[in-house]
Amino acid sequence: MEKFTRFSSRVVPLLVDNIDTDQIIPARFLKVTDKQGLGDNLFADWRFNADGTPRPDFVLNMPAHRGAQILLAGDNFGCGSSREHAPWALAGFGFRVVISTSFADIFSNNAMKNSILPLALAAGDHARLAALLGADPRTELTVDLPSQALLVPGGAAMRFPIDGFAKTCLLNGVDELGYLFRFTEEIEAFERTTSRS
Amino acid sequence: MNAPKPKTLFEKVWESHVVHQEPEAPAVLYIDLHLVHEVTSPQAFAGLRSRGLTVRRPGRTVATVDHSIPTGDPSLPLTDPLASKQIAQMEENARRGGIRFFGMSSAGRGIVHVIGPELGLTHPGMTVVCGDSHTSTHGAFGALAFGIGTSEVEHVLATQCLLQRRPGVFEIRIEGKRGPGVTAKDIVLALLARIGVGGGTGHVFEYTGPAVGALSMEERMTICNMSIEGGARAGMMAPDDTTFEYIAGREFSPRGEEWDRAVAGWRALPTDDGAVFDRSLTLDISDLSPMITFGTNPGMGLAVGGPVPRPEDVKDPSQRSALRKALEYMNLTPGEPLLGRPVNVVFIGSCTNGRLSDLRLAASVLRGRKVDPAVRVLVVPGSQAVKRQAEAEGLDRVFTSAGAEWREAGCSMCIAMNGDQLSPGQYAVSTSNRNFEGRQGKGGRTFLASPLTAAASAVTGKITDVRTLS
Ligand code: SF4
Numbered sequence: 048m049e050k051f052t053r054f055s056s057r058v059v060p061l062l063v064d065n066i067d068t069d070q071i072i073p074a075r076f077l078k079v080t081d082k083q084g085l086g087d088n089l090f091a092d093w094r095f096n097a098d099g100t101p102r103p104d105f106v107l108n109m110p111a112h113r114g115a116q117i118l119l120a121g122d123n124f125g126c127g128s129s130r131e132h133a134p135w136a137l138a139g140f141g142f143r144v145v146i147s148t149s150f151a152d153i154f155s156n157n158a159m160k161n162s163i164l165p166l167a168l169a170a171g172d173h174a175r176l177a178a179l180l181g182a183d184p185r186t187e188l189t190v191d192l193p194s195q196a197l198l199v200p201g202g203a204a205m206r207f208p209i210d211g212f213a214k215t216c217l218l219n220g221v222d223e224l225g226y227l228f229r230f231t232e233e234i235e236a237f238e239r240t241t242s243r244s
Numbered sequence: 245m246n247a248p249k250p251k252t253l254f255e256k257v258w259e260s261h262v263v264h265q266e267p268e269a270p271a272v273l274y275i276d277l278h279l280v281h282e283v284t285s286p287q288a289f290a291g292l293r294s295r296g297l298t299v300r301r302p303g304r305t306v307a308t309v310d311h312s313i314p315t316g317d318p319s320l321p322l323t324d325p326l327a328s329k330q331i332a333q334m335e336e337n338a339r340r341g342g343i344r345f346f347g348m349s350s351a352g353r354g355i356v357h358v359i360g361p362e363l364g365l366t367h368p369g370m371t372v373v374c375g376d377s378h379t380s381t382h383g384a385f386g387a388l389a390f391g392i393g394t395s396e397v398e399h400v401l402a403t404q405c406l407l408q409r410r411p412g413v414f415e416i417r418i419e420g421k422r423g424p425g426v427t428a429k430d431i432v433l434a435l436l437a438r439i440g441v442g443g444g445t446g447h448v449f450e451y452t453g454p455a456v457g458a459l460s461m462e463e464r465m466t467i468c469n470m471s472i473e474g475g476a477r478a479g480m481m482a483p484d485d486t487t488f489e490y491i492a493g494r495e496f497s498p499r500g501e502e503w504d505r506a507v508a509g510w511r512a513l514p515t516d517d518g519a520v521f522d523r524s525l526t527l528d529i530s531d532l533s534p535m536i537t538f539g540t541n542p543g544m545g546l547a548v549g550g551p552v553p554r555p556e557d558v559k560d561p562s563q564r565s566a567l568r569k570a571l572e573y574m575n576l577t578p579g580e581p582l583l584g585r586p587v588n589v590v591f592i593g594s595c596t597n598g599r600l601s602d603l604r605l606a607a608s609v610l611r612g613r614k615v616d617p618a619v620r621v622l623v624v625p626g627s628q629a630v631k632r633q634a635e636a637e638g639l640d641r642v643f644t645s646a647g648a649e650w651r652e653a654g655c656s657m658c659i660a661m662n663g664d665q666l667s668p669g670q671y672a673v674s675t676s677n678r679n680f681e682g683r684q685g686k687g688g689r690t691f692l693a694s695p696l697t698a699a700a701s702a703v704t705g706k707i708t709d710v711r712t713l714s
Contacts, residue, residue, distance in 0.1 A: 064566045065441050065541050069680040074661040078312055078326035080286035080333050092682045097668070121562060123442035126475060126541075127680060129377040130284065131393035152411075152445060152477050153377060157393035210409065212269045223395070224295075227403045230272050233264040234405055237274055241260075244301070 049162040050220040054143065055189040056116035060180045061090075061106055066120055067127035068154065072136040074128075085132055086139025107140075111184045117144045119176060124165070125154025134161040144190050146197070148173050159213050160223065164190065166197065172205040192218060250516035253480050254413045254448050257388040257513070261371045263405060270407040276370040277387075278400045279356045280307040280343070282334035283661075284375030288397035289337040301404045302342035306365060309334055309348060310355045314663050315624050315651040318348075327662065341401070352495075354627020354653045357381040357595040361465065362629055364494025368483035368510040373400060378595050378677065379478075380471040384464035385491070386483035386513050388448070391472065412522035414447035414476060418455040420530030425711040427605065428463035429597060429675065429694035431455075432470040433535035435527055437545035444476030447522065450515065451481050455529055461490040462601040469596045470677050473542040482514035534709060537679050537692040538582055539570035544679075546582075548697060548709045554578035573681055574689050575669075582691070582707045589672040590621045590648075590702040591684070592695055594658040597675035598626025600633050602695045607639045609699035609710060610646040616705025621648035622664065624656040648702065660685045673701040 076088040094105050101108040118137070124147040125133060134157050137145065143163060150158075150165040158165045168176065179199065180186055189198040192214065196204040215221065238244060251259075263272040285307070292298070299305065312327040314320075322328040331348065338345035346353040352363060357378050360366045368386035373379060375397040382389035392406065399406055416435060449471045456464070464481050471479030488507055491497050498506045533547035544567075546553070552571065555578060558564040571578060592598075592606050603625065615621045623643045625631040631653055634640055640650045657664040658676035666672055666688025675698050679690035691707065700710035 062562075063569065064562050067541065067678075067680045069678065069683050073682055073686070074311075074659045075686075077283050077661060078324070078330055080330060081290065082287055092686055097687075121566075123445070123475070126441050127377065127473075127678060129375060129391035129393055131287075131375075131395060149442060149445060151442070151475060153391055153393060157395065160393065160395040223407055224399050224402060227272065227399055227405055227407060230264050230405070231403070233272065234274070234403060237263040238404075241274075243274070243276070244303070 048220040048222050051143070051162050051164060051192055051217040053189065053191045053193070054116070055187050057112065057114070057185055057187050058117040058119050058180055059106055059112045059115045060119045060177060062119065062121050062177055064121035065123045065126055068125055068130050068133040069127055071125070071133040072130065077130060077132055082135045084139065085136035086141070089136040089140040114141070116141055117146060117188060117190070118142050119146045119180065122148045124150050125158070126151040129153045129157070131157045131161070134158045134163050138163055146173070146176070159217060162217065162220070164192065164217060166190065166207050168197070168205055168207055175202070176205070250518040252413050252515045252519045252521065253386060253450055253482055253513055254388065255519070257369055257371065258410060260369070270409045272405050273371060273408045274405055275373050275400050276304060277360070277365055277372045278305040279360055279372070279374035279379070280305055280397065281311055281356050281374070281376065282309045282330040283311040284394050285337065285397055286330065286333050288375070288394045288401060289341070291398045292401055297402045299341040299343060299401050304404060305341070305343045305401065307334060307338045307343050308346040308353050308356055308359060310353070311655045311659055312662050313348065313654045315654040315656045316663070318652050324663065351628055354629065355595045355598060355655055357469065358598060358626035358630065361385065361461070361490070362494070362627055364491055364497035367491065367506065368487060369513050373406065377472045378469050380476070381465050381469040381595055383468040383471065383478050383480040384461060385487055386480060386510065388478055388480065390477040411477065412447045414444055414449050415521035415524040416449050416451045417453040417524065417526040418451060418529060419453050419526060420455060420528045422529045422532055425534050425696055425709070426529070426532050427694040427696060428459060428466040430532055430535040431527070431529055432467045433537065433542070433545045433692065434529070434532055436470065436474050436543045437535065438527065439474050439525070439543070441473060441541045441543040442475045444471065444474040447476050449474070449476045449479040450521065451479060452515070456481055457484060460601060461486060462599045465599070466596055470542065473677060483510045534694060534697050534711070536582060536697060536707065538574065538576060539567065540573055540679055540681050542677065542679060542692060544570060545692070548693070548707070549581070549583055551579050551581055552576045583709060585707045586671070586705055587619060587673050587691070587701055587707060588670040589666055590615070590619055590698050591624070591657040591672055591674040591676065592622065592698050593624030593626065593656050594676035595626060596677040597695050598624060598630065600630050602675065603630065603634050603639050605695040606699040607642040609696060609703065609713065610648065611642050613646055613703050615647040615702040617647065619702055619705045621702045622651060622657060623648050624651045625653045628653045657684050659683070660688070673698045673707065
């Protein structure tokens, strides 16, 4: 897994609450057997007209936000379906961080397994950030995972919480399956003592 | 000696499955039953192969196809090459992994959360996972059951374990007796309208109270199914005699002495007196009306007779704009009633309401009546076994003589990736669980409701309160 430490990028503001994974990647694009190409259909029904042309008024299509690797979303991002295709699509499009005030549990787990940081800000910081981007859409932010800080030009750093284990995994690119395999003996013992096979 | 600390149902199941826990790290949790379907598993099997790994405990994984399969005439060949490939790959992965597979031609196939309980695979006290958020359904049996992502599917295949942080437990106490026309679906829609789609995040729901014990297993499954719509990964209910009666005698249920031992263990699972929940809420269902959603998430619900809410009445600015956006998508006018609003499609099915008792409810309304000719009505059994039972009772003839379509089992229009879908702009009353934008077809608009409300609306062609149907 790719290591995640510190990087700077511009931001795409998509300030809608409760963005569900059906919006992130609609179900009709799930008829795939690999992870490739899903970024092309990220937010497909918000991004494209019926004839497949991009909607110029949708934020992801605006030239000012091209190449941005941070998505700023409203509350409770990633609710609904457990599809890991959602972080695959976000990563495929080039996003490495999603900022919200809270994340649905399954989405948050799935995101971190794909080196995407679900960054939860306090509501006040979130609102300040949204205002800042409203004033200057080209604002560049720095995400510093080791110090759990979001650095905003001309303002105090915004702190964000992250589970210590998840942080270590992201920083070192630790693969959870590799970690689980360290406990093969314990798993075998558990199966023996509880008569599971 | 002090008495042992009282524990919740969740704590008992959790603690008995922790294989190991390093300080500060999530627990290594053992998984008893892993259900797999064609849409969220191909990349997990591919990952396993690329690492040179095999399925650790093939006997603990069960696979089927449900999401991308067509529900039309089964004698016709599959026409969607992408769906065909997923289905073929599921079959191949199951064969290579030595996993039991309920394929297209199998009598046991159906929606994964319908067949688990139906085959007697789901038991109280188990940990159950699936690459599907509605795995919460199985919590109706007193199992800890939750949806996982595809990476986690791979973890379970490889190790039979998952790394999990212990969630909090949120007690949902249900009190009172429901009135006529009010179903389990209405109870859970009322809960969601109260707590919103993020209200249960970080928690597992435990549904308690006398009203829960009075529910049938199928009703309990409907409620636990939609726990995830409140943000709770799992919903649990204490196992009791209703649970044991349901499980007894099914294909994979324990038998003889093994059964007696199992039931004795299951009886010890319910939450002890004095156990502490992290949060609690009481829902009184005595005055509940049939519920329906008006917006684009399952928490946007109201009593079927009520008016569409007005954004200007909402204080919180972000909730106000969410409501405005939803009403715009749904093309509804604030303050207007939903009752009497014409619909194009009625969908009766899904893992929420596609079981025999749901079809019986719908049939009780449609018997001797005709559906409005302007409305397309799909009745889709949750499994092939439900289909056979319904046909044995003559429910299929009730549906077809009313003018509804009687289809093969599958997820169908709940997810619209299998040919069953709304056209842009169409309105549907649906017994499924999600009314997100485009969930039932790009541009389609969904009103979630119970099988009774759906069937009544099919008859009139308009959103209808079943209690007023003449
Ligand atoms: S019926 Fe709908 S919610 Fe249930 S498993 Fe199928 S797609 Fe998911």
